[in-house]
Amino acid sequence: MKQDEQIRLVRQLIHQLDTGTNLDAGVVLRNPANAYTCRDRAAQEWETFFQKQPQMVGMSGDLPENGSFLTREDWGVKILATRDKHGKFRAFLNGCRHRGVQVESAERGKRTRFMCPFHAWTYSSEGELVAIPKADHFGNIDKSCHGLIELPAVEKYGVLLVHPDPGGEIDAERLLEGLGPDFDSWGFQDYSYVGSDVYDMPLNWKLAIDTFGETYHFSSLHKNTLFPIFHGNVQCFDHWERNHRMILCMRDIDEMRERPESEWNVREGGFPVYYLFPNVVFNVGRHSITVVRVYPDPQTPGRSVSQVSFYYDPNELGNPTLAGTPQQFFETFASIIRDEDYAAASLSQKSAESGLQDWFLFGRNEPTLHHYHNTYRRELGLPPLEAMPS
Numbered sequence: 022m023k024q025d026e027q028i029r030l031v032r033q034l035i036h037q038l039d040t041g042t043n044l045d046a047g048v049v050l051r052n053p054a055n056a057y058t059c060r061d062r063a064a065q066e067w068e069t070f071f072q073k074q075p076q077m078v079g080m081s082g083d084l085p086e087n088g089s090f091l092t093r094e095d096w097g098v099k100i101l102a103t104r105d106k107h108g109k110f111r112a113f114l115n116g117c118r119h120r121g122v123q124v125e126s127a128e129r130g131k132r133t134r135f136m137c138p139f140h141a142w143t144y145s146s147e148g149e150l151v152a153i154p155k156a157d158h159f160g161n162i163d164k165s166c167h168g169l170i171e172l173p174a175v176e177k178y179g180v181l182l183v184h185p186d187p188g189g190e191i192d193a194e195r196l197l198e199g200l201g202p203d204f205d206s207w208g209f210q211d212y213s214y215v216g217s218d219v220y221d222m223p224l225n226w227k228l229a230i231d232t233f234g235e236t237y238h239f240s241s242l243h244k245n246t247l248f249p250i251f252h253g254n255v256q257c258f259d260h261w262e263r264n265h266r267m268i269l270c271m272r273d274i275d276e277m278r279e280r281p282e283s284e285w286n287v288r289e290g291g292f293p294v295y296y297l298f299p300n301v302v303f304n305v306g307r308h309s310i311t312v313v314r315v316y317p318d319p320q321t322p323g324r325s326v327s328q329v330s331f332y333y334d335p336n337e338l339g340n341p342t343l344a345g346t347p348q349q350f351f352e353t354f355a356s357i358i359r360d361e362d363y364a365a366a367s368l369s370q371k372s373a374e375s376g377l378q379d380w381f382l383f384g385r386n387e388p389t390l391h392h393y394h395n396t397y398r399r400e401l402g403l404p405p406l407e408a409m410p411s
């Protein structure tokens with residue numbers, strides 16, 4: 022991010038701190054609680070957002086070298102992603118062309134040959150069918166027509182995108198609008214994968230996303246965890262057509278502001294949080310990225326699965342001044358996001374499911390949630406959320 026943009030954002034945070042203000046969307050919106058419980062809505066979301074649109078499956082660091090592979094099955098389609106012998110990111114249906122058994126069951130690793138466990142048909146990182154055991158007994162088929170089914174795949178700004186439809190198109194610039202230049206400037210394509218975690222929780226996927234969308238709750242819900250290191254109820258917000266960016270306010274800003282603006286670092290005094298519509302949140306620390314991909318359960322609106330992946334700046338991986346080991350970092354992240362945010366939001370889910378509470382409210386100081394839910398509604402052909410009469 023250019024230094025003048027970093028200065029603009031840090032100045033905005035300092036202004037809010039000094040004037041005791043936060044962002045002001047001007048209105049309070051109300052969101053029907055059945056957005057989190059309705060089965061028909063869940064089916065519509067599944068089809069619109071997860072079956073027909075490109076999906077973010079990881080970062081470049083998930084496929085660190087030629088021959089690396091990654092498997093995913095977050096939206097019902099089993100994916101095998103590879104970095105082929107030329108370094109190109111490829112994606113395939115993880116299904117053998119003989120009778121459909123998945124050819125790779127590990128989540129990640131390095132392998133240039135994928136042998137189906139059923140009858141040992143074997144494929145390359147490029148998806149080619151390279152071996153059929155006892156081919157003379159099996160019968161004559163053209164191997165060149167029986168490679169793995171390839172899906173459109175694009176790697177851009179350090180993000181791996183796959184389209185679930187073999188005939189689909191990926192417009193990476195549009196999908197990553199607003200995020201790409203920042204990711205590029207920070208070299209996210211070089212960040213190293215460190216580990217992952219999974220939170221399977223009794224809350225709608227949008228309630229999980231919502232918890233990342235404001236800092237109004239820091240002084241209460243995160244009183245003993247985040248609040249000692251963040252100023253709550255202070256943040257920047259910029260949005261594009263579907264995506265947006267927040268800058269949360271670290272308490273390190275109190276010391277950083279005393280230094281010349283030319284030395285300001287938005288990742289030291291602030292904490293950028295990027296939303297990739299509809300289901301991915303990037304939490305950007307000073308030397309790390311924590312990516313949360315949230316998936317619905319299309320049969321159960323009150324359940325979601327968050328896939329959490331951690332990446333470190335490769336230049337800082339061995340830095341002894343970094344606090345704790347990756348494992349300690351994962352445990353801390355889970356103790357806050359899973360055990361505080363998601364635990365609280367699962368109580369919202371219960372209220373929504375009671376049928377007794379018609380609306381949830383998004384305050385003037387929660388503009389991120391206004392933008393997220395109105396974008397979501399627009400994509401589903403729904404009218405914008407109603408404002409509360411003032």
Ligand code: FES
Nearest residue numbers: 117119120137140
């Ligand atoms: S199903 Fe894969 S080799 Fe038979």
Ligand SMILES: [Fe+2]
Nearest residue numbers: 232238243362
């Ligand atoms: Fe939170």
